[in-house]
Every structure is written in C-alpha cells, then in structure tokens.
Amino acid sequence: MHDYKNLKVWEKAIELAKSVYEFSEHLPNNEKFGITSQIKRSAVSIVSNIAEGAGRNTDKQFVNFLNMSQGSSFELETQLF
Template sequence: MSTFRDLLIWQKSMTLVTQIYQSTNHFPKEEIFGLTSQIRRSAISIPSNIAEGFGRESKQDFLRFLNISIGSLFELQTQLEIAKNISFLNENEFNNIFENSREIERMLVSFIKKLKERN
C-alpha cells in the first residue's frame, strides 16, 4: 500500500462521511451549529485521522491516530443515537448508517491489532 487512499477503512470512512452529510441535510436548520455540526465533525475526523496517522513516521504515531479515529467513531455512534431518539433520523436511516459505522469499527479494531502484532 502506497498511500492512505489504498486503505479500505479510509475508503469506507469517506463513504460514511458522504452518507452523514446526505442524512443531516434534512435536519432542522436551527441544528446547523448544534447536532448537525457535531455529527459531521465526528464523521470527518474518522478518515482524517486515518490519513494523518498514515503520514506519520512511526507505527506508534499511526496507532495513536487510529485510536483517535475509533474515539471519533464512538462519538459519532452516540450522536446518531441522539438523532434517532429525537426523530431527526428514522429507524431505517439510522440502522443503515449505524451498521456502516460498526463495520468500520470492526475494521479499525482488526487493523490496530494487526499493526501491534507486526515487528
């Protein structure tokens, strides 16, 4: 792999960001600086930290940024639950986005584990 763009977790995270933007477009306008902004920032942080960590010189730095990505992912999952609870997302939309986020979560956990095992 020669660039972060080759990482499937980065690609799937970018797709998730697009999905988040499309879904939050119909949130109430008064939420643009509230939940909408929080959800979007959390989503953007996931592929951004993967990319930044990839560009670092050490495996330890890369692992640190991958862990930051997981933190952002958990933050996003929490915010999605809030959006569902207050009816900004319907059940189907929530389930689709949430399952995509869980797939990225599993991939990140697995990738981190593999990186730690390498010498």
Template sequence: MHKVEDLKIWEKAMKLTKEVYFLISELPPDEKYGLSSQIKRCSVSIPSNIAEGAGRNSTKEFKHFLSIANGSCYELLTQLILITELNLINKEKVKPVIDICIEIQKMNYSFQQKL
C-alpha cells in the same frame, strides 16, 4: 508510511462521511449549529485521523491516530443514536449509517492488531 488511498478503512470512512452529510441535510434548520455541526466535525475527523496516521513515520504514531479516529467513530455513533431518540430523523434512515460506523470500528480494531 502508508498510501492512504490504498487503505480500505480510509475508503470506508470517506463513504461514511459522505453518507453522514447526506443524512444530516434532513435535520431541522434549528439544529444547523447544534447537532448538525458536531456530527459533521466528528465524521470528518474519522478519515482525517486515519490519513494523518498513515502519513506518520512510525507504527506507534499510526496506531495513536487510529485510536483517535475510533474515538470519533464512537462519538458519531452516539450522536446518530441521539438523533433517532429525539425523533429528528427516522430510525430506518439512520440505521445504514450506524451500520457503516460499527463496521469501521471493527475494521479499526482489526487493523490496529495487525500493525
């Protein structure tokens, strides 16, 4: 088991989730139950799965949950790109969040290799 609060990837994923919540507050109201809801769910899934994996009893289980978190990160990246392509939020506002997402993907891969 790992202490989740000591994991840099978890800290970065928590930051990402907060940034996503601030960002999507700018989406039009008609997206409240569409993209907005989906983006929130997958962003919360990233640190949640990292935490769940950290609490498991084996490295194999931890890697499994890191893999799920990575999938959620790719899902989030796709949705962030989509909101820019649909011109729902300015690309310059979304780019820093995309950058954090990509950084977490790299951290996740590296972390799994070290485990």
C-alpha cells in the same frame, strides 16, 4: 508511512462522511449549529485521523491516530443515537 488512499478503512470512512453529510441535510434547520455541525465534525475527524496517521513515520504513531479515529467513531455513534 502508509498510502492512506489504498486503505480500505479510509475508503469506508470517506463513504461514512458522505453519508453523514447527506443525512444531515434532512435534519431541521434549527439544528444547523447544534447536532448537525457536531456529527459532521465527528465524521470528518474519523477520516482525517486515518489520513494523518498514515503520514506518520512509525507504526506506533499510526496506531495512535487510528485510536483517535475510533474514538471519533464512538462519538459519532453516540450523537446519532
């Protein structure tokens, strides 16, 4: 098991999620349940998968969750384009 709070990638993902939430405040209200909601979920998924993976018993499981987190980061990047 890893202590996710000591992982730089987790710290950066927290910063990213906060930035996404701040950014989303500037999007139009008519997007509240559209892209705004989706980009928030993607950002939270990134950091959540890092934390969940860190709590797993093997490095292989941890890497699997890091891969899911990476997938969510690609999803977020696409949504922001």
